[in-house]
Amino acid sequence: MLNGRIFLLATTALTLATPAVAQQPVPSDAPANAPAVVEEVAKDEIVVTAVARGQNRLDSSVSVSSLNADAIASAAPRSAAELFRSLPGIRSESSGGEGNANIQSRGIPISTGGAKFLQLQEDGLPILEFGDIAFGNADIFLRADSTVARVEAVRGGSASTFASNSPGGVINTISKTGTVDGGSIMATLGLDYGEHRLDVNYGGHLSDSLTFNVGGFYRVGEGPRRAGYDGNKGGQIKGNLTKSFEKGFFRLNFKYLDDRAIAYLPSPVRVTGSNGDPHYEALSGLSPNNDTIHSIYFTQAVTLDGHNNRETDDIRDGMHPIVKAIGFEGQFEIADGWIVNDKFRYANIHGRFNSPFPATTDTVQNLANGIGGAGSVATYANGPRAGQLIANPTTTNAIGIVLFNTKLNSLDNVTNDLRLNHRFDMGGGKLDLALGLYKSRQKIDMDWTWSSYLLEARGDNAALINVRNAAGVSQTDTGLIAYGASFFGNCCRRSYNLDFDTSAPFASLSFNTGGLTLDGSLRYDFGRARGFVLGDGPVVPTDVDGNGTISVPETKTTVMPLNATRPVNYNYKYLSYSAGANYRLASDLSLFARYSRGGRANADRFVFGGNTSPTTGALLPGARAVDFVRQAEAGVKYQARGLALYATAFHAKTQEQNYEATTQRSFSNTYRAYGVELEGSYRTGGFSLSANGTYTNAKIIASNDRSVIGHRPRRQAEFIWRVAPEYTTGRFSVGASAIGTTSSFTQDSNQLKLPAFTQVNAFVAVRPIERVQLSVNANNLFNVRGFTEAEEGSIPGNGIVRARSINGRTISASLKFDF
Template sequence: MKATLYLCASVSAIAVAMPAAAQTTTADPLATAQTTTATGNDTSADQAAAQATLDAGKDIVVTAASPGRSRFRSSISVSQLSQDAVRDFTPRSEAEVLRAIPGIQPQDTAGPGGNSNIGVRGIPVSTGGSEYVALQEDGLPVTLFGDMNFGNNDYWLRFDNNVERVEAVRGGSASTFASQAPGAVINYISKTGDKPGGEIGISEGLSIRETRIDGDYGGRLSDSLRYHVGGYFRTGSGGDHVDYDILRGYQIKGNITKDLAGDRGFIRISVKRLDEHAPTNTVQPSIAKIDGKNVSDFQPLPTFDARTGSTYSIYNRSFQYLTNDGQVRNANVEGIHPRVFSIGGQIHYKATDWLTIDNNFRYSDISGNFTTQFLNVAPTSSILGSTVNGGVVGSLRYAAGPKAGQTFTGPYVNNNPNINVFMRDMGSIANNLSLAAKQNGLGGTFTATAGWFHMSQNISQEWHVNPQISELNGRNEVPLDLFSTTGRQLSVAGQTGFNSNWGTCCARDVNLTYTDDAPFLNLAYSGHGLDLDGSVRFDRVSGVGTALGGVTGPTVTVTDALGSAALPSLVAGGPVERINYLKSYTSWSLGALYEVGANTSVFARASRGGRFNGDRRVLGGNFNADGSLNAQGQSTAINFLEQQEIGLKQRGGFSGGSYSFELTGFHSKLTEVNYDFTRINNPAPNNNPNLSNGYRAYGVEFTGNVSSGRFRLTADLTYTAAKITSSLSDPITAGNRPSGIPQFQYNIQPSYDAGLFAIGASVDGQTNVASDNFNTYFIAGSTFVNGFIKVRPVDRLELGVNVNNLFNTLGYRTGGLGFTITPTSGLFQNSAVYGRIVTASARFRF
């Protein structure tokens, strides 16, 4: 009923998407990798039109910015990626889409299911997910928090033909035009049917087993009514080279827009359905060279090649788990399985020549499963002789497959858990209302924008984290059963217990709701080549609900092909932790831009944005019995990110060509308190789950493009100098480089379009990163090359071949050494970039 009332209000009350969602579909020739031609056999007309648009300055920014400003006249750092530019390089995950955005530091190796870490401007991802970066669809956040346990924001959206462009704002106004996103806002902007036509296409893996069908179509039903609908279906193994369809599912999106008479605005209804199983990867190990603190020269293990290896196996397509009421059940391994249904309403209404009212609403019904096998390499010798379930381990035996019952003699095993998390309800209601008034004066235009953002986010989950032993094999690993020195079976199907791998923290059951109400105000002036703006946002966030941790459960006797064993367990139970509290905080941003000439502008901005710590605070000692915050909770509820930036924007022409670039210098400062339960099992000193650190980073972002005739070059470069300035939790780390932050990151894309054919490449890489905040090791950076070729034999038909990781490079974005093998080599662990993947495609546009 509540959702219905919000929807009715959104469609009938005079309002529209916040400034971040009052969309335009005008092409942006200044956009990063924006004008790749794919329709027809001559690009000259497209280039001329792009230059005309550039000269007119109509590249309107619709994400986290003052309304009605072009990219060139906005005192913020903006990147815009077109549909074709992204698709040319076939990203294998949502995080890979973001590699072409300077300042964004995605660890994009988790795979198509998501679970990626997304950092920004030298601020590390301390606990996983996307703490300071919001992912949006059409101006509203996908989730309220980007780093929810087993609920990161990249689970719930997919890039497909429905997306017109991806727009990203780093720093600055992200603090005040969005909640929980002081670092950056990245917005997937949908097509809306203002450009008639569509496409149907199929792509087939040549080096992997994957088939994908895409299609979309949009146009006008009448002079005032337009629509767009599209989606995809895919199936196969993807880059994980699995022998069953671990990747399978679909997304369908659509919208219908009623344009109001007299160019007064529009009313739009949109819907989305996503239902997909997709793999996520935690570790693909390699042998690495050790030279002091430097780790490099990655090589495959005899039984595991990180470029193709996976823990998904025909022998672990399901596993057993224990419910909280003591029942043994079976869980199918699905990777990450998001189920999303959303419906939204958007109104943009120009009430008068000086007043515009916007409202954007979305109701999302979200649930799913996170069911996968994690990986951690351990020497077999560390298992033999240890005590497990009351017995001393004397041997390991294959629990399934052609060697079932035979003794395992390999040097390494996988001793990480299998995980089954029921994401019962991750749904949300979001609404953004804004009123923008403008008035001429002092030779320019004054604009005032005021509004109110509301979002309610559910987090209802049940966790099952089972200790598991398997062989280390990148293709169809087999669970290993443990047997005592007296011959007693100590595990079943590789499992040595139920729900107990990470201790009492993680046999968890939570039912939480977080609600954010945020009024905001922006004042701006534009005139005489000068743009000034200031904005403030007041977030009032409440959390209510309950959480249960683990208590000792029953000992359960279960069987497999080798026999039976009595396995101990933890179950969610014991004292209920109640959550019932409210915190408020204020964010602000000030910016100025001066247009030096028609083609040059300079800008400066300062901001301070808050970030509320949500479900990662539960079961960490932060609450009183009545659900209020105790002293520790009060001091750890909010983190603040301060940023200052100065920038130069330049555009122009030369010998029939054109160029544009942005150069931004930034300074970031963060004091963060957080909690990471996964550190509990780490070796000392990196095993303190309580994090309390200060960070500082400064750097330079560059984004630019050059077009000359049929040739185009885009480049996105980021230099970052980051440091831990202080640490209460780990004082020894003060002065170190934060983990996972490269000093230099780059993405360079040259392309040539001859009309009949087009060819292009992407050179993407980074320098070394610290393995942890203790700077125990520095992990060598890598460069990866992607490429594409497209042929257009007849009008509207395009045939193509895409290659990811052309040179089959074995490399990582981050990670650490598990253990040394010799003084100069060790076992390295983290998720790796996929090896060479070749796909062929055929697309017909109509």
């Protein structure tokens, strides 16, 4: 659980253009129960994102977001995605657990999984070069714990030129560096769900010029939904060592993450009413927000690996990221005000993504007949009723499962970001110059070894189901239907091994005179994709279990076509640019405007979408290796006497080619969106109030599916919002946050709607003695069902839709000791 009190977030200190400035915040390492320090930071907001040198927020022409400790506590997040949805203008569909979230910034649609146009970073470098790698979304490899000093974000605009493949924005988590001596230990217990967690952090000075910080977490528990076993288990350790010099510093850092977390995929729900006014209801015994179709009776998968060898996999691995990363950062003044900054990181990344996907839901009898023919008989395959006939098979529901059993052989990446800054005194103003070179190598090596099962439709430990045909011949093996995705046409036994090499020189100029600031930046990305893909293989009867007999499921074995690899061999290049102006009308008021174009190179999803030649690996005619985003924004900023107000109007045009794993469908769309983004905060004494809202009018203006042109993009709500009040004294704090969204459509066809919903979170913290804090927080206090996506575009004949909801109510208690 990510308790809000493990963070002390500085306000709006964003770091892309000159990240070394943001790496030296003295207040950020302070204990969580030190509100005076938070107030001190808030009085001197500095923006260092997308400018050549740090500026007051009122002097910057970029759209920025900030979260402080109070806002985090009110949000009571259980994952990084739940934390990100508190950021203004950030749309985070946080319904997948502790990873696999769909995240995007305002004006840009979420069409498939992950964060295609937005980059997640740690300490100024990307976690992965591409945020939407299939079954390897960047947030799977991110855990926020007490080593985090603050979260920084920029939306749109200059993100196009200060990071590769991120025209929609950047969200960056910054680590503590030991600038404040001390540490903390926090123990967290789930009061109504399975969670036992320990967070530890310690840092300080080893000498006047040497500081360190080290910490991490370990947790174990069932998780926020009833799974029947410890679905969340593992932890991480992070640390750094910094040597300061008279004109710079050098820092070594490392991270080791080995964690297992359940990936919550859609769940069957009953939908009544009409497409335009639907009513989503739980199936009997299967809550969409408190249950999951994971089960203690469904934990092992026998399959063929990427080389067609038999292996047994543990479904309880869920999302299992293993990350071993080491890096450094150095900043030095090399001559007469010229400052060089370099960041480097190598990350060895591998693991698993294993989760059951409901390919179809119907009555037991209809599914049994579909597997074994008319007159088939269904029995429980395991569990307490193993071998018994299923009562009332014509009214009892079952789920046809495709097990997303994916092995992440390697997502290794190496990145380096080198920057040179200088400020020139022009007499009547100051000119800031930034030059840089970015280089990365991203590997994507995966095996998809999917299989199909039949499972009863219930939560809290569903049993697998066996089927015999009318002649009594078994059609399944302990619920296994096929060694392949039979519900998807026997697809999805595939393998690919790809390398993406990206280089990007960039430059920025910013000129300030009086109240006027003008800035512009360019970035030229060029890269290449090399490697191979293979699949989907033929169906070949195979004695998978090696018992000398080929069962019915073994006759439906999809194998890897090992002698039919397809090469991938193409290059890409594109230019990104951004220009902005800011005019400070008064000490507390400014206006700004910006226009930008940025690109996103397509990655693994692209090569499986029929865009490359099967013989040469080159791009096929009409295939775009890069999708472009054009954005215009203008706004007003006001800060005075505890009140801050920001309003930004925006317009975005987005090209997108993509491929969806669940439907095996490629599409090419162009979107237009405009709207307004509002953000405000007020503080007086111990009371604070923060609020934000984003209105978006979005439309599909071009598509390879002409029937959807003119429609609103799927899952795009017209208005999302958040309100968070809080009251703090020396002895206690109490707060809440309400996060809401209006309705949206499940698919681009604009028929079935996802209903509007509001989620309320709350917390109370008590400090009975110095350096000790006891807190209780509730996430989704009123246990609402908030659906973020659904597979069906309209209500089917049986009224059952596969939809993914936010988690139900979870309440936790934490005891924290600062030392």
